[in-house]
Amino acid sequence: xxxxxxxxxxxxxxxxxxxxxxxxxxxxxRRRSVPNQVKNNNYESGEGSRGSRTSTxxxxxxxxxLFILFEIITVVALVWAINAKALGGAYGTAMLILFGAGIxxxxxxxLTVKYxxxx
Numbered sequence: 001x002x003x004x005x006x007x008x009x010x011x012x013x014x015x016x017x018x019x020x021x022x023x024x025x026x027x028x029x030r031r032r033s034v035p036n037q038v039k040n041n042n043y044e045s046g047e048g049s050r051g052s053r054t055s056t057x058x059x060x061x062x063x064x065x066l067f068i069l070f071e072i073i074t075v076v077a078l079v080w081a082i083n084a085k086a087l088g089g090a091y092g093t094a095m096l097i098l099f100g101a102g103i104x105x106x107x108x109x110x111l112t113v114k115y116x117x118x119x
Contacts, residue, residue, distance in 0.1 A: 062113045066106055073102045 080087070080095045 063110075066110055066113070069102070069106055069109075073099060073106075 076095075077099055080092075084092055
C-alpha cells in the first residue's frame with residue numbers, strides 16, 4: 001500500500017519539477033535587451049497597430065460554425081462506425097448518404113464564405 005503512494009509522490013514531484021525547471025531555464029537563457037520605443041510598441045503580426053483596440057471580428061470567425069458542423073459529423077460517424085455491424089445494412093446506407101451530403105454541404109458553405117469575404 002505505501003508503494004502506491006510513493007509512485008504518486010514521484011509523479012507529483014516530477015509534474016512540478018519539469019515546468020518549473022523549464023521556466024527557470026528560459027529565464028536564465030534569455031537575452032537581456034535594453035528597452036526602447038520600438039521594442040515597447042504594440043504590434044500585430046509584425047506590423048504597427050492601427051486604432052485604439054483590437055477588433056472583435058476575427059478573420060477566422062467565419063470558419064467557426066463550419067468547424068462545429070464538422071465536429072458533429074465526426075462524432076456521429078464515430079458512433080456509427082463503432083455500432084455499424086449491429087445496426088444493419090439499411091441504416092448503414094442511410095448514414096453513408098447523410099455523411100456524404102454533410103461533407104458536400106460543408107464544402108459548399110466554405111466556398112460561399114470564401115467568396116463573400118473576397119467579393
